[in-house]
Amino acid sequence: xxxxxxxxxxxxxxxxxxxxxxxxxxxxxxxxxxxxxxxxxxxxxxxxxxxxxxxxxxxxxxxxxxxxxxxxxxxxxxxxxxxxxxxxxxxxxxxxxxxxxxxxxxxxxxxxxxxxxxxxxxxxxxxxxxxxxxxxxxxxxxxxxxxxxxxxxxxxxxxxxxxxxxxxxxxxxxxxxxxxxxxxxxxxxxxxxxxxxxxxxxxxxxxxxxxxxxxxxxxxxxxxxxxxxxxxxxxxxxxxxxxxxxxxxxxxxxxxxxxxxxxxxxxxxxxxxxxxxxxxxxxxxxxxxxxxxxxxxxxxxx
Amino acid sequence: xxxxxxxxxxxxxxxxxxxxxxxxxxxxxxxxxxxxxxxxxxxxxxxxxxxxxxxxxxxxxxxxxxxxxxxxxxxxxxxxxxxxxxxxxxxxxxxxxxxxxxxxxxxxxxxxxxxxxxxxxxxxxxxxxxxxxxxxxxxxxxxxxxxxxxxxxxxxxxxxxxxxxxxxxxxxxxxxxxxxxxxxxxxxxxxxxxxxxxxxxxxxxxxxxxxxxxxxxxxxxxxxxxxxxxxxxxxxxxxxxxxxxxxxxxxxxxxxxxxxxxxxxxxxxxxxxxxxxxxxxxxxxxxxxxxxxxxxxxxxxxxxxxxxxxxxxxx
Numbered sequence: 380x381x382x383x384x385x386x387x388x389x390x391x392x393x394x395x396x397x398x399x400x401x402x403x404x405x406x407x408x409x410x411x412x413x414x415x416x417x418x419x420x421x422x423x424x425x426x427x428x429x430x431x432x433x434x435x436x437x438x439x440x441x442x443x444x445x446x447x448x449x450x451x452x453x454x455x456x457x458x459x460x461x462x463x464x465x466x467x468x469x470x471x472x473x474x475x476x477x478x479x480x481x482x483x484x485x486x487x488x489x490x491x492x493x494x495x496x497x498x499x500x501x502x503x504x505x506x507x508x509x510x511x512x513x514x515x516x517x518x519x520x521x522x523x524x525x526x527x528x529x530x531x532x533x534x535x536x537x538x539x540x541x542x543x544x545x546x547x548x549x550x551x552x553x554x555x556x557x558x559x560x561x562x563x564x565x566x567x568x569x570x571x572x573x574x575x576x577x578x579x580x581x582x583x584x585x586x587x588x589x590x591x592x593x594x595x596x597x598x599x600x601x602x603x604x605x606x607x608x609x610x611x612x613x614x615x616x617x618x619x620x621x622x623x624x625x626x627x628x629x630x631x632x633x634x635x636x637x638x639x640x641x642x643x644x645x646x647x648x649x650x651x652x653x654x655x656x657x658x659x660x661x662x663x664x665x666x667x668x669x670x671x672x673x674x675x676x677x678x679x680x681x
Numbered sequence: 682x683x684x685x686x687x688x689x690x691x692x693x694x695x696x697x698x699x700x701x702x703x704x705x706x707x708x709x710x711x712x713x714x715x716x717x718x719x720x721x722x723x724x725x726x727x728x729x730x731x732x733x734x735x736x737x738x739x740x741x742x743x744x745x746x747x748x749x750x751x752x753x754x755x756x757x758x759x760x761x762x763x764x765x766x767x768x769x770x771x772x773x774x775x776x777x778x779x780x781x782x783x784x785x786x787x788x789x790x791x792x793x794x795x796x797x798x799x800x801x802x803x804x805x806x807x808x809x810x811x812x813x814x815x816x817x818x819x820x821x822x823x824x825x826x827x828x829x830x831x832x833x834x835x836x837x838x839x840x841x842x843x844x845x846x847x848x849x850x851x852x853x854x855x856x857x858x859x860x861x862x863x864x865x866x867x868x869x870x871x872x873x874x875x876x877x878x879x880x881x882x883x884x885x886x887x888x889x890x891x892x893x894x895x896x897x898x899x900x901x902x903x904x905x906x907x908x909x910x911x912x913x914x915x916x917x918x919x920x921x922x923x924x925x926x927x928x929x930x931x932x933x934x935x936x937x938x939x940x941x942x943x944x945x946x947x948x949x950x951x952x953x954x955x956x957x958x959x960x961x962x963x964x965x966x967x968x969x970x971x972x973x974x975x976x977x978x979x980x981x982x983x984x985x986x987x988x989x990x991x992x993x994x995x996x
């Protein structure tokens with residue numbers, strides 16, 4: 380019963396936010412393309428949006444939804460490879476810096492992470508481009524390379540050139556995100572290791588590795604999920620900057636192009652989709668939180 | 682009746698007692714980074730007198746001087762210590778003006794954030810109830826959406842609506858306004874927590890009994906006791922605002938082309954970098970890192986130095 384009420388109140392709030400965003404994007408449409416908006420009343424616009432019709436792009440002459448959906452796979456693949464890189468790096472580095480906090484290597488990793496927080500994403504990108512593309516001439520600096528089409532999905536992850544092209548943008552983005560998560564994971568692990576359950580486990584003679592992996596990492600998952608959910612906006616902004624730096628043909632580049640071309644309907648459609656995605660991600664983060672949080676699990680089974 | 686007398690960790694008192702200066706002398710990293718920050722701030726303050734050229738003055742600009750490398754390199758010119766950009770402008774002068782812009786935007790935007798965050802945080806903590814709920818709900822929402830994303834959306838849309846020409850007349854003020862309004866939740870949350878802890882103390886009760894108005898109690902009695910964390914957040918936020926300004930200028934929706942800013946210089950130099958002219962983008966890049974890193978390190982030290990747990994320790 381309580382669950383149903385919570386879900387319903389959440390749905391109402393989300394619907395209200397979407398409605399507000401739709402009204403705001405109608406207003407923005409009027410600012411950018413006054414001629415287009417004057418032929419369309421607010422009620423008409425809202426009816427179109429609720430029925431899933433986000434209008435025609437003035438530049439592409441195709442449905443906005445279609446244009447954005449075509450750009451989304453590129454963004455999604457970039458975010459996917461970046462998250463895999465971050466997860467793959469943060470767990471060993473976090474474990475190492477927490478197990479041997481005084482060791483010279485972990486001190487330098489932490490110093491590096493402090494510098495990393497001060498580095499804007501476009502600057503890391505520029506440095507990497509200079510080293511790997513200009514000086515060493517190893518990797519390409521713009522575009523996605525060759526893509527394969529599966530249904531409606533243009534994937535760059537099935538060709539060698541696609542992987543070459545994704546290397547620099549994904550590495551840039553992960554370097555920007557890594558310090559934040561590394562510092563959090565290390566702090567959480569250090570805290571967990573001094574907690575009573577872990578001391579009990581140590582006293583029972585459970586091997587250190589088992590303690591680190593099962594007690595330490597598992598307890599640190601929860602704050603990491605919260606952090607990832609909280610940082611979703613920052614992640615989107617960073618992705619947008621990285622996309623425009625590497626001319627990655629994703630949703631962020633599409634938005635910047637639409638701004639430069641004064642394509643009002645596309646901008647409005649992008650805003651509505653961003654709000655939608657934002658609400659979806661915060662709901663997903665809450666669900667994941669519920670799955671991993673033992674307190675909530677106990678509350679549910681009552 | 683002065684609330685400051687109750688609390689030993691009141692910040693002005695600690696400055697007077699020179700504890701902060703002693704702590705600073707003991708910490709080498711903080712000392713070096715605050716010296717760098719002071720130097721950069723002085724350069725920014727006196728840029729019009731210090732810079733060898735004026736980037737806005739077209740008469741000092743010669744296309745024959747374009748793309749010169751720094752003076753210590755082959756083909757370098759002694760007039761241009763750090764080289765020139767693609768239009769023949771002196772990189773050192775642009776750099777100085779860029780640092781000036783960054784610190785200027787940082788200062789005013791943080792002042793705006795501080796005012797807004799303090800007002801909202803005080804109200805949320807002191808009044809509680811539905812005011813608290815609405816303000817904190819807004820803060821959560823704003824925090825998740827992130828100030829950078831909000832600034833990108835708002836500024837990009839404003840540029841599309843105004844046209845690039847008009848937009849660049851207004852962009853410095855718009856930047857300050859958007860970055861200043863977008864980042865208030867950090868202050869408000871911290872302040873609210875502190876106010877909740879303070880408002881049941883005796884001195885607040887005494888002031889209430891004496892019949893002071895809420896505004897007086899909030900600003901004159903409670904606020905001075907919660908200044909330290911606000912100062913730390915404000916210092917960190919200067920770095921955050923400078924970073925955001927650089928990112929926005931890099932995207933072409935921040936400072937205009939004629940208004941030198943570090944982010945804009947990096948964006949402008951990026952295309953030259955692909956043909957091997959590294960200094961146009963990377964020298965402003967190094968300057969930006971130096972600026973951000975020194976602010977972050979000073980803020981880190983300030984947080985430790987102002988932490989009530991460390992008070993009384995002679996470091």
